[in-house]
Structures are given as structure tokens and as C-alpha cells.
Amino acid sequence: MDADHADLLDRLEQFYDAVPRDAARVEDHGSCVLFVREGAGWPFYARPRRGATRSPSLADLNTVRSRQRELGLPEALEWVHEINPELLTVARSAGLSVLEAPLLVLDPAALADPAAFTHVPVRLLTAATPTTAANVAARRAVAAIGFAAPGTSRGEAGPAQRDAALRGLDVAALDEELTRIANGSRLAALAETPDEGTLASGMAMRVGDVAEIAGVATLPSARRRGLAAAVTATLAHALLAEGVEVVFLSAGSEEIARVYLRAGFRRIGTACIAEPPTITPH
Known part of the structure; x- marks a missing residue:
């Protein structure tokens, strides 16, 4: 790994460590750090502790997973x-299932x-555009329906399912x-038509x-x-215009990564997400 690549990965690691901290308390468990969300929102996860002198051990993983179970959090x-x-x-x-997601930078x-x-x-x-709770709800409803059917293949779920999902969103x-x-730490994008409403969405954290x-x-x-490529490119253009130097993302699969490659991203590594395996009932 050359020095520029190593420096880029270190900047991403700084981001990963910083982004949850204004909404979570932090617990150290050996070479792991656990972010525990304070208040409403999707629960956070554990990560290797920045600055640790060694990589997390099996004992560290067992300890942090035990703490996640104690708090009623996903073992992520x-x-x-x-x-x-x-x-x-x-x-x-440790028996965890690991998603190896392509990590891409613009x-x-x-x-x-x-x-x-x-x-x-x-x-x-x-922050500079009029934004309402209905706009944010549309983004989150599209995400809920879209991520329930992973991949890039067409399917049946559409505006009717999106509108039904609006009723179950967390107001907080x-x-x-x-x-x-x-406050400028997040922006979002909606691809929408007058007849169909919001069809695709995305957001960025800065x-x-x-x-x-x-x-x-x-x-x-x-x-x-x-639509996904257009949403991604729109967000990337806006971030660059605001002075952001490094724009990155991770893709759920190699197939999905190809969407981002077309938008102007390149692969620099692999983001790993580990969770207990899903048990499918017979």
C-alpha cells in the first residue's frame, strides 16, 4: 500500500470514528469501541478502536457482543x-457472518x-433549501422499500408500498x-416526478x-x-461545491458497485460488516 492510499484510508477511518460521536456515548472494550446511540434513530455498531496498539481479538469481540446484547442492541x-x-x-x-462491501472513493x-x-x-x-418533514419522510420511506428488496433488479414494490411505509416512520x-x-452535517437528494412522487433517494453525512x-x-x-446513479452524482456534485475533498461510499455488492463506478467512483478497499448469521426457518 503506497503512502497516498494509506493516508486516504486513514482519513476515512477518522470519519468513521467521528461521525457517530455527536449522537452516541462511547464505550471502550479492549481494542473495540462501541457507539451507543443516545435518543431516537438507527442503532450504531462497534468498530476497532482508533489508536489501539493491536487488532481486536476474539475475546474483545465476545466482550463487546455481550455488552450489545445487554443493551438490547444489534451485534454489529x-x-x-x-x-x-x-x-x-x-x-x-466468532461465528459472525461478514459482508465484504466494495469501498469506493470519488x-x-x-x-x-x-x-x-x-x-x-x-x-x-x-441547509440552504426549504426542507420539510414530508421531504425527509419520503427519503426514508423509499429507503425502507428499496433496501427490503436488495440488488438492482426490477420488482413489484412501488409508490403504493412507499406511501404505506410513510405511516410507520419514527417521528423522532x-x-x-x-x-x-x-446544521449542514447532512444533505439528501430525491429523484421524483409529478405523477409518481419520489422514486429514488439518498443522503450524505459530512x-x-x-x-x-x-x-x-x-x-x-x-x-x-x-435513478440511483443520478442521485449519487447529484450528491457528489453538491458536496464538492461545498468544499468537501473526499467523497466515499460502500456498496452492498459488486453488482451495486457498478452503478457507482459509472458515476465516477473507484474502488479503494473493502468495508466489512459482521453480524450473527440469519437463521431461516424451515
């Missing part, structure tokens, strides 16, 4: 493989024009997202000059129309 552990390569074997030896010179992918307009939600989580958009694009999702009925 995240890390970058290139920074903690030994952890993949340790996590699997090449600003290769960033595509969103209009190259679709004629559907993409609207930004930022909507308020938190509105607050973060208003800490200083580094930002992560996340939650990019398309309603299954609207897939294969270039």
Missing part, C-alpha cells in the same frame, strides 16, 4: 479490511453529470434528520472535508432507469 461490528486485515478471520471464528475528474443517467429531476435537501428520527440537514454517501435506494418498480 464494522471495519475497513485494509486497516484491520486480521479481523476478518477473527470475526468468522474521482472528481470522472464525476458524471446526473442528466447523463435520467431525465427524472433530482432535488437536493440542504425524522426530526433528527431535519436538524442535521439544517465531517469536515470528508463525506460519506449512504442510503441510496430506488423503488423496485422504478429500477433500471438510472
